[in-house]
Amino acid sequence: MKNKIQLSSCSQSAMHISVKEALQQYTDSLEHQGMNWMQWMAECEGARELFAQQINANVNEIAILSSVSHAASAIATSIKPNGRRNKVVITDFDFPTIGHVWRSAEDEFEISFLRQNESGFNTLKDYETALSDDLLLFSTSHVNYYNGYKQNLKEISSCVHKKGGYLFVDAYQSFGQTPIDVKDMEIDFLAAGMQKYGLGIPGIAFLYVNEKIANELTPKITGWFGQVNPFAFDVRGKEYADGARRFDSGTFAMINGYAAHAALKILNGLDMKLVEKHLEVLSDVAKQEIQKTGLESRSQFQLTEKGSTTAVFFTNASEVEQSLAKEGIILSARNDVIRIAPHYYNTEEDVKTAIQALAKQLK
Ligand SMILES: Cc1ncc(COP(=O)(O)O)c(C=O)c1O
Incomplete structure (x- = not known):
């Protein structure tokens, strides 16, 4: 985007030229070829493959779905209580959609919410204390959508597995800005979409299901x-595909698949450790700059416990977002905060300019 500063990757990252071209390729195929199923499918399968690579999964451990809500619903409707093990624990970190999905299944599971402390985070000790031996599944976000708090998934998965439960990770706010290795982190289920740090657009999301679990599950949304x-065109048949592919359902959102494939080619060409390092530097710049102003940060975490997002308190956050957009600075409001969410292409100067503009809004 020319002449603007885009710092809204927690909501929508900047459009890369190759994503724009991919969208055009799809519309060109409609206009000039009428139909090209082979290519459409190849783009979606290419996206599946590159998503798998990005999180160190096998391609058969990935389902192509339409949203993170869809991915959470896919698991909530296929997993079964196991004897007395029927507790599903959700954190207050979770994006509201996760709560809505699991609450819709409260006739089957015992659902409880784990409160986050006043500074907006939980410690491993909180989890060790709160999770009991009848845990079926624990759901949490890798990076919190509101304040950017980043959790140590390896420690959490070890704690959850000691209690005998599964771990579901909502990685929508971390995918594309920090390394994710589902094998090393021993994650059972993980969902992420492409719109935020994924450099793509909404309408497509991926669900990782560990290959050791996938074939035990029978999808109801299918x-x-x-x-x-x-x-096979056998209307009477029902033979689920192997692995996570059994969670695919209807025709893929083809144009979204094109965008996702192009975006993933860019992401997979980056060194995610360097991206994370760069974003830590920008977080530090944001912290220093905020301290010079009267702004109130809601992201007072150690840099290693923080994703890219820095949240600043504003009672009128939505108005502030609109006002800064008029100045060409794109930030993202949520509730009572404005989020400054840089990506690998942003500079220290971008962050400073945005914070100075925010400080002026206090007057
Ligand atoms: C962490 C997180 N999870 C889930 C969602 C919702 O995703 P979807 O609309 O794809 O269901 C969001 C949207 O902002 C989010 O930030």
Whole structure:
């Protein structure tokens, strides 16, 4: 985007030229070829493959869905209580959609919410104390959407597994800005979409299901793409595909697949450790700059416990977002905070300029 400072990756990252071209390629295929199923499918499968690589999974451990809500619903409707093990614990970190999904299944599971402390985080000790031996599944976010708090997934998965439960990770706010290795972190389920730090657009999301678990689950939200052979055209049949592919359902959102494939080529070409380092530097710049103003940060964490997002308190956050957009500074409001969310392409100067503009809004 020319002549603007885009710092809204917690909501929508800047559009890369190759994503724009990919969107154009899809519309060109409609206009000039009418139909090109082979290519459309190849783009979506290419995106699946690159997403798998990005999180160190096998391609058969990834389902292509439409949103993170869809991914959470896919698990909530396929997992079963196991004897007395029926407790599903959600954190207050979780994006509201996760609560809505699991509460819709409260006739089947005992659902409880784990409160976050006043500074907006939980410690491992909190989890060790709160999770009991009848835990079925623990859901939490890798990076918090509101304040950017980043959790240590390896420690959390070890704690959850000691209690005998599964770990579901909502990685929508971390995917694309920090390394994720589902094998090393021993994650059971992970969902992420492309719109935020993923450099893509909404309408497509991926669900990772560990291969050791996937075939034990029978999806209820399903369809022909989740079958062993979608092209068997056997209306009476029901034979789920192997692995996470059983969670695919209907025709993929093709244009979103094009965008996701292009975005993932860019992401996978970056060194995610360097991206994370760069964003830590920008977080530090944001912290120093905020201290020079009367702004109130809601992201007072150690840099290693923080994703890119720095949240600043404003009672009229939405108005402030609109006002700064008029100055060409794109930030993202949520509730009572404005989020400054740089990506690998942002500079220290971008962050300073945004914070100085925010400080003027206090007057
Ligand atoms: C952490 C997190 N999870 C889930 C969602 C919602 O995702 P979707 O709209 O794809 O269901 C958001 C949206 O902001 C989010 O930040």
